[in-house]
Amino acid sequence: MVVGNRVSNPVKDMRFACDAMLGRLARWLRLLGYDTFYSPDVKDDELLEICTREGLVLLTRDVSFFRRAVSCGLRGKLLTENSFDEQFARVVDNFGLKLRIAPDDSRCPACNGLIRRVDKNEIRSRVPINTFASYDSFWVCVNCGQVYWMGRMWRSMIRMIEAVRGKLKEK
Numbered sequence: 460m461v462v463g464n465r466v467s468n469p470v471k472d473m474r475f476a477c478d479a480m481l482g483r484l485a486r487w488l489r490l491l492g493y494d495t496f497y498s499p500d501v502k503d504d505e506l507l508e509i510c511t512r513e514g515l516v517l518l519t520r521d522v523s524f525f526r527r528a529v530s531c532g533l534r535g536k537l538l539t540e541n542s543f544d545e546q547f548a549r550v551v552d553n554f555g556l557k558l559r560i561a562p563d564d565s566r567c568p569a570c571n572g573l574i575r576r577v578d579k580n581e582i583r584s585r586v587p588i589n590t591f592a593s594y595d596s597f598w599v600c601v602n603c604g605q606v607y608w609m610g611r612m613w614r615s616m617i618r619m620i621e622a623v624r625g626k627l628k629e630k
Contacts, residue, residue, distance in 0.1 A: 493556065536553055569600070572603055582599065
């Protein structure tokens with residue numbers, strides 16, 4: 460399917476909303492590149508309205524809230540798993556999501572903004588000297604300005620992706 464001047468990918472174009480109990484999941488979906496609404500201060504009625512207006516898939520751990528969402532005609536998933544990696548694996552499996560982090564395709568885990576690659580000299584004054592000297596690739600959120608690079612946290616994220624892949628293979 461062509462949307463505007465780009466090819467649409469139904470899975471990649473999937474957009475989510477996480478309720479207040481799923482902030483960590485929202486950050487990880489953003490890292491995978493999925494547009495994910497999350498605001499812990501939004502009340503249930505407002506979140507239902509946002510999901511309806513924006514066509515978002517609701518993710519929640521709240522049984523009664525999930526039932527309300529379904530009765531309103533919303534698409535969603537009730538997550539009953541207690542551990543984060545099991546919740547993450549369930550969402551990836553249920554919606555057929557790609558389980559890969561590529562900074563050029565990711566969204567800002569903090570604010571959901573798009574991330575763009577920048578020339579390292581653009582961020583020289585915004586990162587520690589050792590970081591600037593040790594890395595060549597940097598990305599910046601176009602919304603909040605957060606700077607990202609493939610450092611220690613990157614390696615930790617790769618370990619989490621591998622753990623979730625392991626959960627999916629156990630099925």
